[in-house]
Structure formats: C-alpha cells, structure tokens
Amino acid sequence: MGLTEQQLYLYLAVSAAMFTIGTIGVLIRRNAIIVFLCIELMLNAVNLSLVGFSRYWNDPAGVMLVFFVMCVAAAEAVVGLSILIAIFRNRQNVRVTEVNLFKW
C-alpha cells in the first residue's frame, strides 16, 4: 500500500532535520573535511525526501533522480578531496577560515 499524507510528512520532517544538521555544520565547523561531510549529509537528506515523494506518487522520476544525485555526489567528492589535498600541500592545514584569498 502507498504512503499516507501523514507518513509522507514524517519522512519530509526527518529529511528536513538532517538537512538542517548539515546546514548548521557547514556554518559552524572550521575543518574543511567536516564541511564536506556535512554537504554529503545534505545530499542524502534530499535523497530521502525524493524517494518519499517517488513512493507517494508511484513515479520513477524520484528514484532516477536519486541515482543521478549519487553519481554526481561521487564526482563532487573526488574533485573536492583533491582540492583539499592541494590546499593542504600549500598550507599544512585545511581550516576554511584561513583560506581567504578570494574573500573581499
């Protein structure tokens, strides 16, 4: 049987809570690796809400979108981690507050 509206709301609430945890982490943490982990958490929270909607409407588009989001997240993680390695090689730390060359 499909999801009721209350169940969909619960899934969306859990997804919103996880997304908010990721947002707070991006705002308050200084370590760039932890900021990356929080971004991954936000991507997963959105995936959860997409699967919930997909189940609610019995539509394949949500599941497909989650599949593509996972692929793009893998690519993003690889590029981001290599940028972190490049930053670490220059400065010996990855604190985001000290990487301020482009900051006005």
Add this chain to the structure above:
Amino acid sequence: MLHDIFFFVLSVLGIASGVGMLLNRNPVYCLLMLVVNFFCIGGLFLILHAEFLAAIQIIVYAGAIMVLFLFVIMLLNLEVEAREEHHWDLRRISGFVLGLIFLMELLYTFSDIQQFSSAEEQIANFKYGKVEPIGKALMTDYLFPFEMISVILLAALIGAIVIAKKHK
C-alpha cells in the same frame, strides 16, 4: 505497525548520529557517525521499498565514498581540533539560530501537505524500487542523462588527477 517502529528507530538513530557528527571534534569519529547515518538512510530507503537504492547507498556511499574520505583524513593526518577559549562565539550561535529558523521554515512549508496531494494517483504497490524497472527506465527514458553521467565521472577523474598532481 512494523513500518512505524522501523521508521521511528531509524530516524531517531539517523538524527542522533547527525548531531553527533556536528559536535564531535575528531574528524575520524565524525566520519564514522556519518557512516551510521548513511546506514540509517539506507534502512529508510528499504522500508520505502526502494531496494536498489538501499543497496547502492550501502555499497557506494557507506562503502566507497566514505572509505575515500577516510583515506584522505589519514593521509592529511589532521589533528583533533583544539577546544577554543570562547567556545560559544558569535559565529556558532548565529549558525545554530539560522539553522533552527531554516528548519522551522521547512517544517512550515511541508505542513501544508495538501499542496502536494494528487489523491487520484494513490496506486497500490510501488514497483520502481526493484532493479529491473530501474534498468529498463535507465536504458529507455533516461538514456541521455545516463550517458552524461559517464562524461561527468570521466571529467571528475581527469580533474582530480590534474588538481592533486604535484607541480614540478
């Protein structure tokens, strides 16, 4: 009933591990907390009958991507963040307040759930969680995005090698 119990346990564990990741100062512990969170989200996919995505979540996310993060943390040999003098400085407080305001906005938006509703389309069983319909959809309706994903992965591969390479 069983669905509700599993949903409650998995969501509480997922949110608790997320908060643990937020508050822990050791990067390795943060990463392990995030792996617990990914397992919980995989379990939620499972009780939503998206079995393929649950398997992908565990294998690709909790397996491959998180091990990649762990490699980088070990490689960079990051120290545990020192406890600061002003532990609750303005940046942290404003971050928490902004986050809570954001959560309230999201919950308020979702609470008007009628705007999502399309009551005539409540079909009995969800058939898009299995591998076969997903594979068929990937090879027919979503063929172009599927091919573009391979281009994106190739670009990420080349970009990562070029960026992380040591310049002589």
